[in-house]
Amino acid sequence: MTEYGFDTLSIHAGAAPDPTTGARITPIYQTASYVFDDVNHAAALFNLQEFGNIYSRITNPTNAVLEGRIAALEGGTAALGVGSGHAAQFVVFHTLMQPGDEFVAANKLYGGSMNQFAHAFAKMDWHVRWAEANDPDSFRKALTPKCKAIFIESLANPGGIVTDIEAIAKIANDAGIPLIVDNTMATPYLCRPLAHGAHIVVHSATKFLGGHGNSIAGLIVDGGSFDWGSGKYPTMSEPSPSYHGMRMYETFGNIGFAIACRVLGLRDLGPALAPMNAFLVLTGIETLPLRMQRHCDNALKVAQHLKAHPKVTWVSYAGLPDDPYFRLAKKYLPKGAGGVFTFGVKGGYDAGVKIVSEVKLFSHLANIGDTRSLIIHPSSTTHRQLEEAQAITAGAGPDVVRLSIGLEDVNDIIADLNQALAAV
């Protein structure tokens, strides 16, 4: 069998000409339901004895192409598309956790994830224990016998922190629990966490995968490498009452986690992905390698420029040789350190607010990974719900400005920042 390259997989994996019409582009299957051949066919589908579509909350042929594609790009066995990155995390933890369980997460994450873990998950009686993102040993120290998983971001948002995936994967393996990596900021073009020992990858596909800021979508990738038979994960290993006693891991083996997320998590919790959004993300992924490289190249030039700017106190971009994460970036992100980074502006909170008010090309909004350059002042927006100390820990102190560098002419991007900084 031919081993196709990443660029080829970005365009072709998961897709094939439509078997009925011959349509070359994946059709948008804008349908809620699918007819059964007869009652026996219906029964076999509901019992998971037959592959096929019942209802678009659970499977949809457009979404399935996206799922097959991200599984191939990440090097996983199977994947699941859901309504958002947050939904992906919710469904993953719903599959792993029982009430009273705990998990360890890096303390440098997207602020929305920190809220979800600390507050929304606590209502499910799932409890997060924070570890220092740049100190793998702190993950080992934070573990308890009740911990069912470790969660990190490969490239942390917003601080430009590169996490030592292999060191933390070893700690997870020693503890017999899976390592979940949010690979949103890096995308599989820059980093494939499963190849570094992670077991599950999640994405907000809204960001660089879709790449055009037009759709909310989330993805879960099953690495297929974790042994779910230990008894710690009843959803995986014990009989499922809603499937007449079927055991997910026994029945589905190395695609069992993705299937359990789909037929138990997504079926029962309901955060389905709209097929239109799956189509837009699929179209985005076709150009992921080209876009991601340009995001990185532009970001490096902008970071270098800001580093030398008199009104900038610091720049946190792992692509800069004197950055503390440069060494890890060379190992985990050899093609570039991503398109998002932060910098500190002289004058603190008020100066940060001034910059986002003065930019003319950059869009002031809460998103990353768009063709357009984006800017935000986290402490007045995305991270404002956090306590100040927690915000500083997360890399979102009052002087911090976050940029998501787009695909415009890099000279125009730099000129816009220059004129905004001149107004501070």
Next chain:
Amino acid sequence: MTNAQYSDDYIARILKQTRTIAVVGASPERNRPSYSVMQFLQKRGFRIIPVNPRAVGGLILGEKVYDSLAGIPFPIDMVDIFRTSDAAGQVTDEAIAIGAKCVWMQLGVRNEAAAERAGAAGLDVVMDRCSKIEHGRLSGHIGWMGVDTGIINNSRRRRV
């Protein structure tokens, strides 16, 4: 679903050459994996022959249950094993004895020594794979469940 150990061509050839499958460890319980695999393969046109000493005297999916491979009075192409890895050794020897062309051990079932004996006797061997999942993968149907089939296809044709 990466197929590092067996090429797609190898699996596709086995499935195309196979018409009759003896399923050892076949359960009459609808919710056991062996039952749904038999149901799936039967629907795809394979003749499935259940083998289970504890279910002799009954029918599974309309087929008579045999107590052993040796008791089946007609040729068998593939022996599909839903037993422990240890038990798969003896089943493999019986499969060789009845002249089966392929020994297929299901997910979680591995017996290297038995695989060597079968290989030496000229049988195709597949271990630690689900025959239903592999058929679904190569036919494209399992793609509906978000599986990486490892296949790039530029036409409407299917592999199996």
